[in-house]
Amino acid sequence: MEKSIKCYLCILCCVIIFTFIYMSQISSQRFYEFMKVIDYNINPLQDTSWAHPAVTEMMKPECANLTQLNPGRVNISKKAPTLPEMWKIAESLGPGGEFIPDCHNPHHVAIIVPYRNRAKQLPVFLGHIHPFLINQRIIHYRIYIVNQADKNEFNRASLMNVGFTEALKDFDWTCFIFHDVDHLPEDTRNLYSCPDQPRMMAVAVDKWNYTMLYKSYFGGVVALRKEHFEKINGVSNKFWGWGGEDDDMRRRVVKHGMNITKYAKDIARYTTIKHKQAKKNNQRTTKILKETNRRWHSDGLNTLDYKLLSNKSMPHFTNITVELHGGCIVMCQSSNSVLIFSLIFSLLNLTRWKKRVSEL
Numbered sequence: 001m002e003k004s005i006k007c008y009l010c011i012l013c014c015v016i017i018f019t020f021i022y023m024s025q026i027s028s029q030r031f032y033e034f035m036k037v038i039d040y041n042i043n044p045l046q047d048t049s050w051a052h053p054a055v056t057e058m059m060k061p062e063c064a065n066l067t068q069l070n071p072g073r074v075n076i077s078k079k080a081p082t083l084p085e086m087w088k089i090a091e092s093l094g095p096g097g098e099f100i101p102d103c104h105n106p107h108h109v110a111i112i113v114p115y116r117n118r119a120k121q122l123p124v125f126l127g128h129i130h131p132f133l134i135n136q137r138i139i140h141y142r143i144y145i146v147n148q149a150d151k152n153e154f155n156r157a158s159l160m161n162v163g164f165t166e167a168l169k170d171f172d173w174t175c176f177i178f179h180d181v182d183h184l185p186e187d188t189r190n191l192y193s194c195p196d197q198p199r200m201m202a203v204a205v206d207k208w209n210y211t212m213l214y215k216s217y218f219g220g221v222v223a224l225r226k227e228h229f230e231k232i233n234g235v236s237n238k239f240w241g242w243g244g245e246d247d248d249m250r251r252r253v254v255k256h257g258m259n260i261t262k263y264a265k266d267i268a269r270y271t272t273i274k275h276k277q278a279k280k281n282n283q284r285t286t287k288i289l290k291e292t293n294r295r296w297h298s299d300g301l302n303t304l305d306y307k308l309l310s311n312k313s314m315p316h317f318t319n320i321t322v323e324l325h326g327g328c329i330v331m332c333q334s335s336n337s338v339l340i341f342s343l344i345f346s347l348l349n350l351t352r353w354k355k356r357v358s359e360l
Contacts, residue, residue: 061103063107064105068137071188073186073187074188077128086316089127092134093316096143096318099140099141101138107139107174108172109175109176110164110173111143111179112146112160112176112178113125113317114148116148116154118181122145125182125183132185133192136188139192143317145181146159147322150322150324157234157236157237158239158324160235162320163176164229166308166320175225176194176223177192177194177221182275185221186269187269190267192223194224197258198222198259199260199261200212200217200260202219203265206272219246221270222246229301234300234301235300236288239288244288305324307322309323
């Protein structure tokens with residue numbers, strides 16, 4: 001009897017011991033998995049959308065409470081970074097040139113760069129803008145290079161509309177900064193975000209002796225909230241060739257009762273990369289601008305016509321390549337060319353009319 005009791009007690013002890021060991025292993029495994037989840041969430045390059053909000057909010061500080069590291073002027077280099085330097089930058093980025101700061105409630109900014117044939121300027125721009133924005137610490141951003149690949153004249157305004165449209169397919173960006181590829185910001189206090197009103201970013205540009213091109217200039221680098229750009233129906237798609245689209249956007253902004261804000265000149269400073277400037281078609285530009293207030297609602301985002309050729313996530317940017325429709329091919333670069341074609345067409349018709357009269 002005593003032996004059987006001892007036997008049962010031994011079996012019971014063994015069961016308890018094995019149960020304890022098993023539960024310890026399971027607990028350790030769950031703890032390890034939890035630590036992996038934490039490590040996953042604090043990595044800014046990973047998608048944390050599946051994580052419990054309470055966990056991410058508890059772990060990340062408020063972006064508004066963060067301050068920049070060494071704010072102020074930065075070194076400007078117009079030389080393209082080396083390949084190791086570019087890969088070093090890419091280590092801080094997610095696919096498509098996206099950066100997510102390690103804080104809660106960052107600014108969500110899409111940077112739209114209208115582009116064509118600027119292969120020498122692009123690496124200089126990317127090598128400068130990424131460290132500049134990362135240092136601001138509170139900007140969740142992605143850089144979109146919108147490349148025009150057709151034979152039409154360059155249409156910066158339409159590419160801005162394309163960039164806005166395509167970027168919203170990736171994320172619900174709240175702020176859009178339209179940025180020329182040849183503009184390099186000099187001061188990190190020039191915060192890349194969107195205030196309550198549209199902002200003129202490039203207030204002091206080196207090639208104009210650190211002034212603006214003219215008092216009402218609204219180009220180079222400008223920032224608008226998503227709802228503002230939608231409210232003005234984007235920009236006109238009629239500006240084929242260089243010039244005019246900046247003034248068109250400014251007139252739309254003013255017409256809708258918005259005020260253009262600016263940083264101080266000692267903050268909103270830009271260095272530009274030199275390149276051959278395209279010739280401006282003043283006659284055509286003036287004619288289109290006169291009609292801005294009349295046709296803003298029927299020319300812009302709602303009339304954008306393009307074909308998406310590719311949308312690729314590169315290490316430093318998202319490459320959107322498109323064909324724009326409705327433009328004039330490059331050989332029709334001036335109104336004089338159009339006039340010549342019209343005269344030739346008229347002469348041909350006149351010749352046919354005389355031939356028919358002689359046959360009667």
